[in-house]
Amino acid sequence: MDEPLSGFQRVPGRRPRPIAQGVAGMIAAVLILGGGILAGRLLSDDGKPAPPAHPSPSPSRSAA
Secondary structure (H helix, E strand, O other): OEEEEEEEOOOOOOOOOHHHHHHHHHHHHHHHHHHHHHHHHHHHHHHHHOOOOOOOOOOOOOHH
């Protein structure tokens, strides 16, 4: 007798590609997380100017 059909049968003519699915999933995750981080930074900015990265130059003592 035939065994009952399982829900996990292969479709004829198609091979599973777990590596491609994994890579596509990782790329999607990076894009979603990166977009969320960028949106969070843009939304949390209150319009304040960024602090200067370098201290303002002061005249050297040897020039006086």
